Amino acid sequence: MKGLTIDYGVLLPALVPVSGLVLVLVADLLMPRLRRVPYAIAGLASLGSAATTLPGLALGGGSTRETFCVTGGFGAPATSSLPAVDGLPQVCLWQADALGSTLQLAAAVSALVCIAIAWPLSRRRRPTDSTREPVEAVLLLAALAGTVVVAASRDVGTWLVALELATLPVIALVALSGRRSAVAGATQLLVTSLVSFALLVLGVALWFAATGSPFLTPDAALSSAGAFSAAGPSPTVVVWPSVSAGLVSLATVLVIAGIGFKLSLVPFHAWTPTAYAGSSVPVATFLATVSKIAALAALLVVLRAVAVLGTPALLSIAVLASLSMTLGNVMALRQDDVVRLLAWSTVAQAGWVVLPLVSVSALGVGASATYLLTYVVATLVAFAVVAATLRDRPGDGRSIAAYEGLWQRSPWRAGALALALTSLAGLPPGIIGLVGKVTALQPVVAEGWIWLAVVAAANAVLGVAVYLRWLRAVITADTSATAFGTVTRRPVMVAGLVVAAAVLVVVSVQPDLLLRLLG
Numbered sequence: 001m002k003g004l005t006i007d008y009g010v011l012l013p014a015l016v017p018v019s020g021l022v023l024v025l026v027a028d029l030l031m032p033r034l035r036r037v038p039y040a041i042a043g044l045a046s047l048g049s050a051a052t053t054l055p056g057l058a059l060g061g062g063s064t065r066e067t068f069c070v071t072g073g074f075g076a077p078a079t080s081s082l083p084a085v086d087g088l089p090q091v092c093l094w095q096a097d098a099l100g101s102t103l104q105l106a107a108a109v110s111a112l113v114c115i116a117i118a119w120p121l122s123r124r125r126r127p128t129d130s131t132r133e134p135v136e137a138v139l140l141l142a143a144l145a146g147t148v149v150v151a152a153s154r155d156v157g158t159w160l161v162a163l164e165l166a167t168l169p170v171i172a173l174v175a176l177s178g179r180r181s182a183v184a185g186a187t188q189l190l191v192t193s194l195v196s197f198a199l200l201v202l203g204v205a206l207w208f209a210a211t212g213s214p215f216l217t218p219d220a221a222l223s224s225a226g227a228f229s230a231a232g233p234s235p236t237v238v239v240w241p242s243v244s245a246g247l248v249s250l251a252t253v254l255v256i257a258g259i260g261f262k263l264s265l266v267p268f269h270a271w272t273p274t275a276y277a278g279s280s281v282p283v284a285t286f287l288a289t290v291s292k293i294a295a296l297a298a299l300l301v302v303l304r305a306v307a308v309l310g311t312p313a314l315l316s317i318a319v320l321a322s323l324s325m326t327l328g329n330v331m332a333l334r335q336d337d338v339v340r341l342l343a344w345s346t347v348a349q350a351g352w353v354v355l356p357l358v359s360v361s362a363l364g365v366g367a368s369a370t371y372l373l374t375y376v377v378a379t380l381v382a383f384a385v386v387a388a389t390l391r392d393r394p395g396d397g398r399s400i401a402a403y404e405g406l407w408q409r410s411p412w413r414a415g416a417l418a419l420a421l422t423s424l425a426g427l428p429p430g431i432i433g434l435v436g437k438v439t440a441l442q443p444v445v446a447e448g449w450i451w452l453a454v455v456a457a458a459n460a461v462l463g464v465a466v467y468l469r470w471l472r473a474v475i476t477a478d479t480s481a482t483a484f485g486t487v488t489r490r491p492v493m494v495a496g497l498v499v500a501a502a503v504l505v506v507v508s509v510q511p512d513l514l515l516r517l518l519g
Contacts, residue, residue, distance in 0.1 A: 007067040010096055012052035013104045014148045017111075020045025021141040028134035035120040038137035043115045045141055049148060050108035056101025057517055068093035091215060093155045099369055100151040102517045103297045106373055107147040109503070110289035111140060113380050116496025117387040118282035132176055139169035139176075140286065147290055151297035156204045156214050159301060163200070166294035167193050167262060173283045174275050185278035188271035196261035196268075203254030210247035216301050218308035221248060248306060253316055255302050256354075262295035263350045266323040273331075276343035281390060284339055285383035288346050289376045296353060296372050300365055307360050318358050318452050324351030325459035332466045337398045338386055341470065342379065345424065348463060349375045352440055355456060359443035367439045369518050374423065374436035377504045381420035384497040385413055391490065403473045414474050416501040421474075423504060425467040426460055432504070435511040 008015070023045075024038045031037055056065055069092040096104075120133060146165030153159040171193065175186035213220035261268040276284045328348025335341040353375065356367035386398070393402055407414035423430030426437045437460055444453050507514045 005067070005069040007065070009055075010065045010067040010094060010152075013049050013056075013096075013101075013108070014145050014152075016048040016052055017045045017108075017141045017145040017148065020048070021138050021145070024134055024137045024141065028131075032131070035133050038134040039115050039119055042137040042141055043112055046108050046112040046115060046144060049144065050105050050112065053101045053105040053108065056096045057098060057105065059096075059098045059101070063097065065096040066092040066094065093158055093215075094152045095154050096152045099300070099366070099518050100297070102373070103151045103293055103369065104148045105517075106376055107144060107151075107290050107293045109499070110293065110376060110380055111144045111286070113384060113496045113500050114282045114286045114290070115140065116492050116499070117285065117384050118280070119490070119492040119496075121490070136173060136176060139173050143167075143169040143173075143286070143294075144290060147294035147297065150294055150301070153301065154216055156207065156216060159216060159298065160197075160200060160204060163262075163294065163298045164193075164197060166291065167196075170283070170287060170291055173286065174279045176283070177278075177280055179278060181274070181278035183278070185271065185275035189275045192261045192268065192271045196258045199254050199258035199261075203251045203258060206247050206251035206254065210251060216305045218305055221305045221309055248309065252302060252306055252360075253314070256299065256314070256316060256320070259295050259299045260320060263292060263299075263353065264324075264347045265320045265350050265354065266327050266347065269324070269327075269347045269350075272347055273340050273343040276346075277337065277340050281339070281383060281387040284342070285380065285387070288342065288379050288383065292346070292350070292353075292372065293376060296368065299354075299357075300369065303357060303360055304362075304365055307362060307365065314358055314360060317354055318449060321351040321355040321358070322452060322455045322459075324348060324354075325456065326351075326462075329459055329462040329466055333462070333469070336400050338400060338403075338470065339398055341400075341466070342382060342386075345466065346379075348459065348466075349379075349424070351459070352437065352456070355452070356440045356443040358449055358452065359447045361443065363446065364443040366515075366518055367443050370514060371436040371440045373514060373518075374432045374507070377500065377507060378420045378423035378430065378433065380500040381416050381497070381504050382424070384493070384500050385417040385420070388413060388490070388493055388497060391493070400470055400473050403470065404476050406474045413497070416497060416504075417474055418471055419501070419504055419508065421467040421471045423508065425464045427464060430504075430508060432508045432511050432514065439515075 020041050024041050027034075027037050027041060059065065115137075118136065143166050146162045146167070146169075149162035150159060150166055153162050171186050171189050174189060175183055207216070208214060211220045211223050213223060257268070261271075264272040275287060279287065325348050328344050328346070328351065332341050332344035332348060335344060353368055353372045356364040356371070358364065389402060389406075390398065403417070406417070419430055421430070422428065423433035426433040428434070437456075441453055441456060444456065
């Protein structure tokens with residue numbers, strides 16, 4: 001290894017939330033009684049992280065922005081568009097392209113909305129109050145930083161560490177309230193995360209055995225197509241192409257299973273309803289959005305690497321997708337608690353997210369990212385409305401019945417929720433949801449998976465029933481609505497809802513904008 005090249009401008013989407021994290025700790029030492037300061041810093045850091053992803057959004061045609069580039073070393077082929085130095089190739093541990101930058105932007109905006117709906121009601125902390133605000137802000141920013149890093153990582157070490165950094169703080173966030181249900185949810189999430197990590201480590205080990213490279217890149221995957229020494233430059237131990245290809249396939253399946261826990265795919269979903277129900281609404285929103293972006297970003301790094309091998313469609317993904325869609329929708333139909341409904345909706349939507357990945361190709365990767373972002377934006381709006389309703393009706397704001405007559409009490413909030421629910425269902429006026437479903441089905445049909453397309457179509461109809469139950473309550477007149485009093489105006493929470501709703505409106509009116517962002 002002859003040299004290391006670092007472009008700090010490319011690292012800014014991760015450096016900004018890390019800097020915000022440090023500022024929160026310093027501010028808590030200097031101003032421990034001010035409850036809103038940690039959230040204000042976290043919000044500005046999330047906004048700054050979103051702004052620094054903008055240069056990456058303009059990349060197209062396979063262009064990348066790279067940093068942590070090493071000249072020579074590792075015995076790996078070039079993974080960079082940078083020129084060779086002294087005849088030695090450059091390999092890069094961090095690559096940002098249009099798709100990765102869009103996922104980073106979505107994570108930062110989602111974190112910003114989560115912070116807005118968690119905004120404290122009072123400015124100052126009383127001596128008897130808990131000190132959870134700085135802790136929550138630090139954990140949110142740490143998880144956001146992990147999400148940003150995993151989307152751009154191209155070596156197995158950074159990839160694994162960043163994925164766990166995006167996961168472990170969320171476990172602490174779930175348990176932070178101290179309620180029994182929260183501890184139960186955090187415990188389940190911790191156990192599944194440990195199992196997930198074990199599967200991912202095993203998958204990474206098999207990847208290294210098959211490719212001889214610590215990089216998750218197409219060049220490393222191609223190296224498995226020829227014989228090489230598994231022990232390094234010495235030719236004593238040789239892995240032949242047929243064995244290498246099998247190891248790469250097995251590594252990919254193990255990575256899918258490990259990330260299946262984080263995506264809430266069946267049968268790795270058991271923690272989801274418990275963790276969502278036990279969490280505060282802002283934390284549940286973070287779980288449903290930023291955590292899912294981190295999981296899919298990690299999966300896409302691997303699948304984009306193996307796509308160059310022309311890997312045939314994966315039956316394991318087809319089975320996971322069909323099971324997740326079906327079980328998630330059936331269980332969501334039985335829920336009267338809207339947070340649990342959204343938890344089971346996450347399971348069903350996770351099936352749609354991985355559905356296009358039966359085609360391990362650029363088409364499948366793009367379709368999966370498109371569907372994830374449509375789900376994230378709609379879910380952000382739905383959770384923001386739930387948070388606002390819970391502030392108005394702390395006792396029963398989680399029940400579907402609490403939303404009866406919402407259009408009478410707050411027409412704009414009802415409109416935002418209606419747009420979110422129709423987007424999740426794939427119905428007008430939520431056009432982006434329909435576009436997402438059609439886009440997700442394209443790779444399935446292209447690969448000839450007719451039975452899977454039929455299962456997906458049936459679940460699309462079942463999903464309509466799930467969301468129309470809630471929408472029916474929203475548009476139903478409630479003669480007792482005046483008994484609930486007026487809707488309380490909370491500027492920061494309203495701003496978070498407005499941001500999420502505005503994004504949803506824009507992508508519903510111009511769905512091609514989202515497709516262009518993803519390159």
